[in-house]
Amino acid sequence: MPVIVRSIQAGLKEGFLWASISTLGLLITTIIDSSYLEIDIMVTGIIWLLAWLLGKMSDTETQIREELQNLAYLDGLTGIYNHRSFHSILDEQLLRAKIENKSLALLMLDVDYFKYYNDAYGHQKGDEVLRTIAKLIEENTKHIGFCARYGGEEFSVIIPDCNKECGLEIGELIRQAVEKTDFKGANILPKGRLTVSVGVVCFPESADSKEQLIQKADEAMYKAKYTSKNKVELYYSVLDEMSHSLQDKEKDLLNSLRTLLMVVNAKDRYTYGHSERVMHYASQIGTRLALWEWEIQELTVGALLHDIGKIEISREVLNKPGKLTPEEWEAVKQHPMWGADMIRPISSLGGAVDIVLYHHENFDGSGYPNALKGEEIPLGARILRVVDSFDAMTTNRPYKDALSMKQALEELNKYKGIHYDPEVVEVFTRYIIDTGIIAEKALN
Helix, strand or coil: CHHHHHHHHHCHHHHHHHHHHHHHHHHHHHHHHCCCHHHHHHHHHHHHHHHHHHHHHHHHHHHHHHHHHHHHHECCCCCCECHHHHHHHHHHHHHHHHHHCCCEEEEEEEECCHHHHHHHHCHHHHHHHHHHHHHHHHHHHCCCCEEEEEECCEEEEEEECCCHHHHHHHHHHHHHHHHHCCCCCHHHCHHHCCCEEEEEEEECCCCCCHHHHHHHHHHHHHHHHHHCCCCEEECCCHHHHHHCCCCHHHHHHHHHHHHHHHHHHHHCCCHHHHHHHHHHHHHHHHHHCCCCHHHHHHHHHHHHHCCHHHHHCCHHHHCCCCCCCHHHHHHHCCHHHHHHHHHCCCHHHHHHHHHHHCCCCCCCCCCCCCCCCHHHCCHHHHHHHHHHHHHHHCCCECCECCCCHHHHHHHHHHCECCCECHHHHHHHHHHHHHCCHHHHHCCC
16 A cells, blocks of 8 residues: 555655565565465565556656646746746745845846848747857856746846846846857858847836836837847936926826826837937937037937827827828827927926927928928927937838938938938938948848
């Protein structure tokens, strides 16, 4: 009986152990009682057969159970935690951080130019890249955090008891490890290397919920990916920075604007990411034009919020693939005024109001809503007019395909003095060429 019970409960090894003990007991009994040896051999054979059969069945059941458990919690391709496990672990670790009053860092990583690599060499080679990167992430976060495949070519890392400095350091370790690894065929990519972009956000400094952590880590990663790639970016929001100096009433209004911006992003496929890119371009041009720091801040806020008035426009109109009707076009032309009205109640955003209101005015006076011309248009709005148009031209829209960056720059220069401020166009053209964004964008 012990052999049967232990074989079923503990498997083959434990079954064989108890079969050995039982055999030894039978042998001692046979010697003492002078019993028939033939019968004892038969009983011993039955004992060992039962131990093997039941133990093997138990081991097989355990193996199947473990495999099913792995399928539920681990990613089948990379062997690290899957998307489902990521959410469970983040819930658990965030709750622990709140209870113990400790920090927590979340890293989101995306493989740069992965689609280009995958298209060039096929999915099998692409899968090898993902497995290798998962291993590198795991090696650099062993014993200090949890790594998961978030989806596609995106990975995530949860690091308990880790502040922003710690998060940036670990993100940089992973970035360098990937950059130094030789991936077959990576010579076709910019700089001949396969790299990752990393976004970092920390609790409680920048987020106090799981949803905020994921959203802000994703925003930081997207910013790193778009502005330069192969970079670790700590989450930063100009709206978060401004909220520290606002009164409670204005903080509530700012939070409402933030929510509205998220709604607009959800309604309009094009707007998602567009405002962040335009904000980056605008701040760079403001710096090159030697604007004051407060002017750059106003320009940055205006660029981030310039499309918020689209909240009043239906999803069908925003994503319409064909030509707009006159009525629909008139509604679209109202969004600068609606946006300006939304941010006007926040006194700290006063300088951004005119930037939002006039960002569709043309240099020759043919724009809207007030047909201003030349220097009648605030400089911030003239900058935004250029960078907003450039990003629109280089992004796929429902009604037209994207132009190349070279074509978009040619278009800006063609219409400088008509739609665009000539000086701003020249500065922006130099910026795009100097930073090498054209070469990278061509492979996106």
